[in-house]
Amino acid sequence: MLLQFLALSDTAWYADVIFPESTYLERQDPAEVMSGICPVVVYRQPVIKPLHDTKPTLDIVQGLAKRLNLSQYFDFTIEQWVNAQLKELPLETPVDYLKKHGIYAPPGFPKYGTTLNAEHRFVTKSGKIELFSERLQELGYDPLPIYQSPTPPPAGMLRLILGRKAYFTHANSTNNPWLNAFDSENRLWLNPVTADSLGVADGQLVEATSTVGSVRLKAKITQEIRPDCTFMLHGFGKRAKWQRLTAGVGACDAQILETAWDKVSGNAALHETFVKVRRA
């Protein structure tokens, strides 16, 4: 497995070869298009020189291409790449414009109720916004969204809830010393009623087990969790020893998370795991 990575994460831990990439603050990237009702073109330029011995993506790709005798396909600079991307913009000097303003937004901000013309049709069967979807019905799903209450956890088990803290970015930044100082170890949240029935005291080591794995971490007894649920913060119990503050500290929710997804949208369903908790 080959990997390009900003931080020596758990994913990097499993890689055979790691290419150290410069962070987004240290590298010139291709321009980025953010699509939507108000699309914009975003210029991505470095604000500092790389702090460490790292390279931008294109340099890494070109280095690999050279080894594989494929250099002719990557025979351009990042500036040429960006120029080629931007040359269609209705501006005299698009690169200069983006260097100055950072983004380009087409003139005329869409206003509610004025952008659709009479011929416009949505990409649904009826061409309209569908509350009742014949397509979903044909595929064997409820044509109208129907509320289904979540299955209650089986006796003696708790629903595992996933979530984050506002100061951590997903599971990525827990090893940053300034942020880690706010919360340096994740714990398993238990309602006092649940903790009582399990005979668990605050701070005591507990074991949470699902069908796919088992983790050990300390209990946090709090009113802020339902008695039939439990929660642990993302981004702890890492394997990568390089993550010095979080490797082996607390536990990793991914180790006990079961695979589940929404049957209609395909989105990952992250709150579908039931766990058994006991004193470790």
Added chain:
Amino acid sequence: MATHNKRYVMVIDSKKCIDCKACVVACRAENRVPLRYSRNWIAEEHRGEWPKLLAAFEPGQCQQCESPACVRVCPTGASYQRPDGIVAINESECVGCRYCIIACPYDARFFREDKGVVEKCDFCVQLVDRGEIPACVKTCPSKVRVFGDLNDPDGPVRQLLERRRHLTKKPEAGTSPQIYYLL
């Protein structure tokens, strides 16, 4: 570069605070505050029993008092008040006696063991003197903090304080704190 008719204050709308602690991190970076200390903080309140719960967050820091107790007790003049109201510390005058830490009703000061001096929030004077705003104000994603001149009748601070009910912390301490908390 103090200007005479200015009075810098901060208005804090705690209800908007989401406890992301960006203000704490921005202050640490701007003022190079080592990890074991902090010039500002977010106080948390958690109450109630499930399912009737309350959680509230409130940013805290030096209250930039109009009659600062810390300045009054400082034997060397290291703690001083600028004409624009900002209470600051002249590190080279500080002898580390820590009287000010005891005098402060808000527990907003700390002693830097590594430097032998006392430190606290000074509204990022280095930025204010360049016409900028304090780092915590600039970074706040939910716009909890508004910084400005209390003596500017058209300024954002006065506009807010005239429109919204507000209070100051521990007014009974008699130091006339100048961080205004909106209700």
